[in-house]
Amino acid sequence: MQKTFIGPHLRRLRLERSETQAAMARALGISASYVNLLENNERSVSVAILLRLFDIYGVDWRDIAEEDSTSQLADLRAVMGDPLFTEIRPEIAQIRAAIVHAPAVVQAFLTLYRAYQSVGDQLMSLSQNDIAQTTTSPEAAVHDVFRRNRNHFAALETAAEAFWGSAAVPRDDVYTALKQRLAQKLRVTVRLVRVEDLPGALRQYDEMRREILLSEALDHPNRVFQLVHMLGLLEQRLLIDTLVQKSGIIDPRGTARLRVELANYFAAAILMPYASFLQEARAAKYDFDHLATRFGVSFEQACHRATTMQREGAMGVPFFFLRIDKGGNVSKRFNATDFHLAEYGGACPRLDVHTSFRTPGRIIPQFVEMPDRSQFFVFARTVDRPTWERHSQDNRLAVAMGCAVQHTPEIGYAETFNMAHATITQIGINCRICPRAHCDQRAHHAAILTQPIDAHRRGATRYDG
Incomplete structure (x- = not known):
């Protein structure tokens, strides 16, 4: 029996x-x-x-006594036939043990696999143009490289620490010292030019004439940054090329983008040395206006540098960094957290980084919760871009910095909040992949796990029927 x-x-x-x-x-x-x-x-x-x-x-x-494990066993064996599991396919005894000892986990796994199949079917139904758009962009490839390295490159930090040698340069003499270094060590001259002489650009390096042209539209901190960036490209070419080769990126657009971002990293590491920046950031409770003033950089540069404080044994608060324009497009992103940043399209409209355009220059703090219930403290502020002429005024972007809520005691911007009663805003990555069906800010149908529209019901938006 x-x-x-x-x-x-x-x-x-x-x-x-x-x-x-x-x-x-x-x-x-x-x-x-x-x-x-x-x-x-x-x-x-x-x-x-x-x-x-x-x-x-x-x-x-x-x-x-109803036997429902038979169907689960059949379903699991069918799923495990997917080529995805070729290298890690469990034995039948392990599958049976999972059904017996963890039936809820088995059911959750089967639900997840069906959702995965649904997404695959939807992607296969896209037009050829849409499929072309799903290939990895240079920006996404670079972002993945930084993520794999936890947004920290020890070799560039070491090179930056050795940059000035034993002779410390006073902060107000850095620009002059950089010009002298370029001239004496690399035989490269620097010339400030009028906006109309460098149309559509802020910096141009003429390799034949060995001359760097800087637009007068740049303010002083950004003139300094551009010179250090060029020194990184010229002096650290071998190191940067090595890091690019190790990245695995082969697309020329991706390697060029990565080379620029690594030079930016090197420049930030010189202007904001790791140890002194981390010490000042902790003392100031990550007051980025203060940090920008102390190190002679822009607010955005100070924010970006904070995301790189991931040295083993001397880690700062893990931040993510997001920069958007007034249309909501994400133009820069770096991440040392588990927060999921949108690769395509804009950020979630419920994220208050968009609201910061209404109050330029002011910090907008917010507590948010992702669909997986992870919670973050986010603060946003606008930053000004170089103004070319009267027709390009109010050329602002907005940056958002965020960290997991357990780090809020270290952040001065969160001091006014009572964590026990703080309002938490539910957000998603962006509308196309957010599962929050009843969000009153939804702008697109979700690409996965969607429900049919009920013609007899009108929800908060036309996507919630």
């Missing part, structure tokens, strides 16, 4: 009644150890015990 196992059903029955194994054992007239064996499917259930379950708990033995 076929043995009957009721482990998951028996455990669920007991937990629904808030009973211990000992209490259930007394009710059924068996030992607690035997109840434990039954729950773990190490013993089959007898007809006598099934009848007692009916008498004592009013449960139909057909319901509790």
Whole structure:
């Protein structure tokens, strides 16, 4: 005769009644150890015990003895046939053990796999133009490289620490010292030119004439940054090329973009040395206006540098950095957290980085929760871009910095909040992949896990029917 196992059903029955194994054992007239064996499917259930379950708990033995593992086993074996699991396909005994000991986990896994299949089907139905757009962009490839390195490059930090040697340069003499270094060490001259002489650009390096042209539209901190950036490209070419080769990026657009970002990293590491920047950031509780003033950089540069404080044994608060324009497009992103940043399109409209355009120059703080229930403290502020002429005024962008809520005691911008009563805004990555169906800011149907529109109902938006 076929043995009957009721482990998951028996455990669920007991937990629904808030009973211990000992209490259930007394009710059924068996030992607690035997109840434990039954729950773990190490013993089959007898007809006598099934009848007692009916008498004592009013449960139909057909319901509790119903065999539903057969269909789960078939479903799991079909799923494991996917080429995705070729290298890690479990044996049939392991699959059976999972069904017996963790049926809820098995069901969750099957639900997740069906969602994965649904996404694959939708992607396969895209037009060729849409498919072309789903290939990895240079920006996404660079972002992945920084993520794999935890937004920290020890080799560039070491090179930056050795840049000035033993002779410290006063902060107000840095620009002059950089020009002298370029002239004496690399035979490169620097010339400030009028906006009309360098149309559409802020900096241009003429390799033939060995001359760097800087637009007068740049303010002093950005003139300094551009010179250090060029020194990184010229002096650290071998190191940067090595890092680019190790990145695995082969697309010329991606390697060029990565080379620029690594030079930017090097420049920031020179202007904001790791140890002194981290010490000042902690003392000032990450007041980025203060940090920008102290190190002679822009607010955005100070924010960006804070995301790189991930040295082993001397880590700062892990931040993510997001920069958007007034249209909501993400133009720069760096991440040392578990926060998911949008690769395409704009950021979530419920994120207050968009609101910061209404109050230029002011910090906008916010507590947010992602769909996976992870919570973050985010603060945003506008930053000004170089103004070319009267027709290009109000050329602002907005930056947002965020960290996991457990780090808020280290952030001065969060001091005015009572964490026990703080309002938490539910956000997503962006509308196309956000599962929050009832959000009143939704602008697109979600690409996955969507529900059919009910023609008889009008929700908060036209996507919520």
